[in-house]
């Protein structure tokens with residue numbers, strides 16, 4: 220073990236060993252060791268200065284063109300590093316924007332993005348008199364899914380329901396997660412009767428949806444409330460009407476769709 224140690228470690232170990240306390244050679248060995256370290260430090264310093272001087276001397280021997288080339292290489296290196304940072308910042312911004320506008324569980328638009336989109340769509344309706352329908356969707360007895368199969372299974376069911384709701388929508392429709400087990404659909408250019416037929420198709424399809432949770436097949440249904448935006452009404456008014464229609468569907472026995480008054 221002792222042979223495996225370098226000379227410095229062996230001297231250090233001897234100096235620290237209490238067995239040699241008071242030994243006449245200990246003091247002199249300690250002084251010798253300190254002096255040895257000081258000389259080593261000075262040699263390292265001189266070597267560094269000399270390296271630096273040599274590099275300066277080399278540079279001063281370079282022609283103007285060579286110095287220019289060297290500067291260019293350094294600038295290119297800095298530009299590459301800066302490009303890397305720009306990309307990183309861009310990706311970070313994208314991720315932040317995605318996180319602030321989307322629901323992390325289902326990947327759907329969150330309440331904030333739904334409201335922004337609804338404001339924009341209602342603005343368009345007010346300008347050109349287009350139709351717009353809003354649909355509130357609430358999964359029926361969802362608490363039972365959590366209670367029976369656990370919260371993780373409940374999450375999985377929400378993800379599948381979200382995927383299903385989005386599946387047949389047009390490119391300019393929006394499906395978002397309003398909260399918990401509630402979803403909101405925005406159907407631009409759609410009047411109430413059209414929206415009701417879209418929703419009825421969805422409702423019937425949802426009953427056929429079989430979601431695998433481990434080795435259990437889970438089925439769900441949902442209640443839908445449809446409201447066509449009325450010119451002059453606020454975003455809140457239209458959402459409230461869709462919500463009230465959805466609650467009426469719940470009261471009427473669930474797994475049905477109601478049109479708002």
Ligand SMILES: Nc1nc2c(ncn2[C@@H]2O[C@H](COP(=O)(O)OP(=O)(O)OP(=O)(O)O)[C@@H](O)[C@H]2O)c(=O)[nH]1
Nearest residue numbers: 357358359360361362363365370371373374399400
């Ligand atoms: N797994 C899971 N459960 C959620 C989430 N958000 C809300 N929930 C659950 O959804 C359930 C909603 O329950 P309720 O509001 O009583 O409604 P419901 O059981 O769906 O009954 P009805 O709406 O009256 O048909 C609650 O148990 C919540 O804990 C979620 O992100 N994941």
